[in-house]
Amino acid sequence: GxxxxxxxxxxxxxxxxxxxxxxxxxxxxxxxxxxxxxxxxxxxxxxxxxxxxxxxxxxxxxxxxxxxxxxxxxxxxxxxxxxxxxENLLENARLVGDYALRRMRQMMDRHPLIGDARGLGLMLGLELVFDRKTRERATAVAEQIMYCALRKGLSFKLLMGNIIGLFPPLAITKEQMDEALDIIEKCLSLHE
Structure with missing residues (x-):
């Protein structure tokens, strides 16, 4: 086999x-x-x-x-x-990751560009789409949001052109995660 x-x-x-x-x-x-x-x-x-x-x-x-x-x-x-x-970093990854995923799913209610929020532990993704039904990728907007976030001090990777990939350190705190998600949310608001 x-x-x-x-x-x-x-x-x-x-x-x-x-x-x-x-x-x-x-x-x-x-x-x-x-x-x-x-x-x-x-x-x-x-x-x-x-x-x-x-x-x-x-x-x-x-x-x-x-x-x-x-x-x-x-x-x-x-x-x-x-x-x-x-330092119980596995538990921290689970707790902060679960917290971040809940917050990202709440962000979907406020931002129609977010087509999906998914994650496992501290491997998190926000998929940006023009239309949630057709799933048309918002690649140009995703890139604009990436550079907006970078100017505000947050670096992340774009996956497949339209997915904001967040892979923070295992020791990240909820407050630091909130700061990162606040930056993303501000940048989303500027580009919708």
Missing amino acids: ALLIFDEIPHALGRAGRMFTCENFGVTPDILVLGKGLGGGILPLAAIVARDGLNVAAEQALGHYTHEKNPVLCAAALATIRVIEE
């Missing part, structure tokens, strides 16, 4: 409110690919975690590679995991 592989590089280590996103869906992948957050967002570190029986090279020497098995990076990964656990 086919192997289930979760690429958790963009969102692992808490972004979805659990250490690994797959935990939100009650599945255990055969292979888990990790990166970005593993190095604390600072150091370049990645890992592949596989279930028993898939490590087919365990007894072979594959040589030495520049970025392989660096002890300093591994210590940084352990420190990152320790901070996430000790």
Whole structure:
């Protein structure tokens, strides 16, 4: 049969409110690919975690590679995991993420440009459309809102041209999230 592989590089280590996103869906992948957050967002570190029986090279020497098995990076990964656990950042991601999603859905009532508000933990998205029925993407407006927000001190990524993607740090507070959403709402009001 086919192997289930979760690429958790963009969102692992808490972004979805659990250490690994797959935990939100009650599945255990055969292979888990990790990166970005593993190095604390600072150091370049990645890992592949596989279930028993898939490590087919365990007894072979594959040589030495520049970025392989660096002890300093591994210590940084352990420190990152320790901070996430000790500071309850997974719970914070769930609580602040749920709060933000509720607020984003309330924003839909005030702003017809918002076609959908969705999220899981601190992976959040506001989809901008010209018409909620036809789902016509408001890409030019989304870009204008992005630059408006940037001028006000908020940086975010546009996904698929019309989705405001918010991926704040795990330690974000409700007050900081409110500040970010206030900026987005002000920019939406200027462009409707």
